[in-house]
Amino acid sequence: MQLPARDIVREYTEAVFRRARVPMEPLNFEVDWGDQPSRHTAYPAARTVPLPTRLPELATLRDLFTGASPSAPTGWSMTRLAALLRLSYGVLDRRMTVNWNQDVAKRAHFEHAVWGRGTASGGGMYPVEVHLVAGASAPLLPGVYHYDTGRHVLQRLLVGDVSSNVRAGLAGPEDTDSFLVASIRFWKNSFKYNSFCYHVVTQDLGALLGSWELLASALGVPLRRLLCFDPEPMDRLLGFDSDEQSVFAVVPLSWHTDTGAGDPAVPTRAGDGEVTPATVQVGHAAHERSQRVRRFPAVTAVHRAAATAPAVDPAAVLDAAPRPLPGDPVALPEPRLDLLDRPLSAVLTGRSSSFGRFRRPPELTVAELGTTLAFAAAGRPHPADAGLPADAAALTRLWVFANHLDGLPAGGYAYCARRHALLPAASEPDIGMSAFLQQQYFLTNYTMGQVGAVLAVSGRLDAVLDAYGPRGYRILNAEIGAVAQRVYCATTAQRVGCGAVLGFDNVSMDTALGLDGSDERTVLFLLLGRNSDAVADLEYRL
Structure with a gap:
């Protein structure tokens, strides 16, 4: 019996959030690198x-x-x-x-x-x-x-x-x-x-x-x-x-x-003609490098x-924002605007992920963290054509796992953009923050002892599904991706290293932030730290 569309989305996302504990199918999958698709789609006859x-x-x-x-x-x-x-x-x-x-x-x-x-x-x-x-x-x-x-x-x-x-x-x-x-x-x-x-x-x-x-x-x-x-x-x-x-x-x-x-x-501007779609379609075919193109049932x-057409409930959209949190705020320094004084064109051409490059000391500073959080949070609201005001509340929240920061004790914090402050969410784990983060990270491309802080982006998936229907999953992830890109831009401008990852055990990370029993879940993580200057590298501008 076919599940309702919303239940299919929830079943898939639950498998995603628990994949550190229960691997997603297909099991024992091996990547065929020799038959991978081209990174650049082209139409040879066009x-x-x-x-x-x-x-x-x-x-x-x-x-x-x-x-x-x-x-x-x-x-x-x-x-x-x-x-x-x-x-x-x-x-x-x-x-x-x-x-x-x-x-x-x-x-x-x-x-x-x-x-x-x-x-x-x-x-x-x-x-x-x-x-x-x-x-x-x-x-x-x-x-x-x-x-x-x-x-x-x-x-x-x-x-x-x-x-x-x-x-x-x-x-x-x-x-x-x-x-x-x-x-x-x-x-x-x-x-x-x-x-x-x-x-x-x-x-x-x-x-x-x-x-x-x-x-x-x-x-x-x-x-x-x-x-x-x-x-x-x-x-x-x-x-x-x-x-x-x-x-x-x-x-x-x-x-x-x-x-x-x-x-x-x-x-x-376009005229006010009747919207009658033409009965034509693109005749050119894109080049396919792969000899075998696979479909995966869970993705389909x-x-x-x-893809179900959304029936947007504006009131529910406003209610889908993360709930206010209690606690005494820890004030952050005012954003260092001088650290953001780089042209966007230079920032985008210099953006990269810090695979294998984090080094400390020196430590990441709380001023750099606060500037990154403020810039990232400034672009979060995404009403997604629901007839909402542009300043509608964001669907996401930013969290900080403070690891090695100059000016902030190790521990978990929620970022409050309105007050530009951190709300303590949890103390440092008994085993130490670096050891905890490394224990929860199931990939091998980062060493958490070299990371200054881990940012987590969270959202209330069920509330977003109430607001947008099954399409809400895509809308929430779109906002999360936009937040990640703004974090990359802010860190690049400040010459701070950054790497977005999906390789943490979400269940344990949620527990560490005190999210158990709520409908809020961490979805994406971004590592912040110093990149070593004493490396050999090549950048050939095109």
Whole structure:
């Protein structure tokens, strides 16, 4: 008997949270690295449209945090769109660092090279695909385009204004005829993570959206992302088998034409025509490197459940925020704005994960921790097109496992953004915080004794499911991914090391924070610490 969609989502997430104790199926899975998919999807027969390659110097993180970023022009241009795409998901450089991580020897060989991108991705898989559906108002031929991340070009897949196929799936009317459409191709992640894939890729999507929101603010262009819609008309237009690839987010675009003097012209808008989807679909096929593409039943089941069209309850959305916590707050130093005084473009091109590179002393300072928490929390609210105010309460909370921090005793803390303070959640474990964290971490790529602090991002999954239905799982993970990307940006600006991980025993970590008996669960963790300067590394800018 088929379970209700919500129960399928809960069953999957429970398996995710307990996978440190009960492995997820398929058991004894082995990755076939020789048959992995390409990291860059391409359509060999499609025509290419060049994009501007110059990366602009953007507003600093300090300006973005204080609201001193550029005033918004009236719309997008191809120059701004190209900067958004390349700095968020395009290839920026080749990186090679000498460290103790177990795969470092392979990275010296070209076929195993690490190609840096501005947005973090679980395992470096980058499963999100970006398409531009351009209508008559766009500054290029109307049609459907795919962003080729490897070459930083658009590939034209279809000619003609088919924006009605996107609008047909949206929950409300949109006064535009052009859209960025973000889809997820599961095999680009599941070939490595099998059934765990869906949890990872939905956070990957959030990280990309977090980058887009920062970039749009720095470019001075408004950006809204839509997560509550019916993907079926868009999947059909793009030629997707929805069990293998599906649209997860839509960003409406309003265009303007650059005058040459830097002043925006009046934006062009879509007409108020009837939304009747065209009976066409993309005819080009993407290149598939893998000889065998596998599906995993757990991924298919949870995706079908979470794809159920949401029936949003605005009152329940407001009630889904984490509950206030008791306790005497520990004040944090005011955010060090001077530490955030780096352009966003430089931050994204320098962002990386600290695999095998954490070293101490010196210790991470409480000022650096507080600055990171404040910047990360400033971008959390994601109403997800539910008709809520932009300042609606966030669905997530940030926690701190203080390990080796200059100015803060070891222990567990909840971050209160309103007061910029920490609320003690638990004392240091009897075995010591480093030993506790290492005991709960079931991977081998980090040594907790070198980590200054572990940030945890939590949410009330059941309450979010009450608010959005099964789609709430994707919405919560999108906010979590966006928080992670902001943590990466804040730490990069401060020259602090960061690494996002999913390898902790969530059950034990929840218990350590006093979450037993509540409906709040930790979902993602971010390690903070010092990266050693005395290392040999290579960064070849593209």
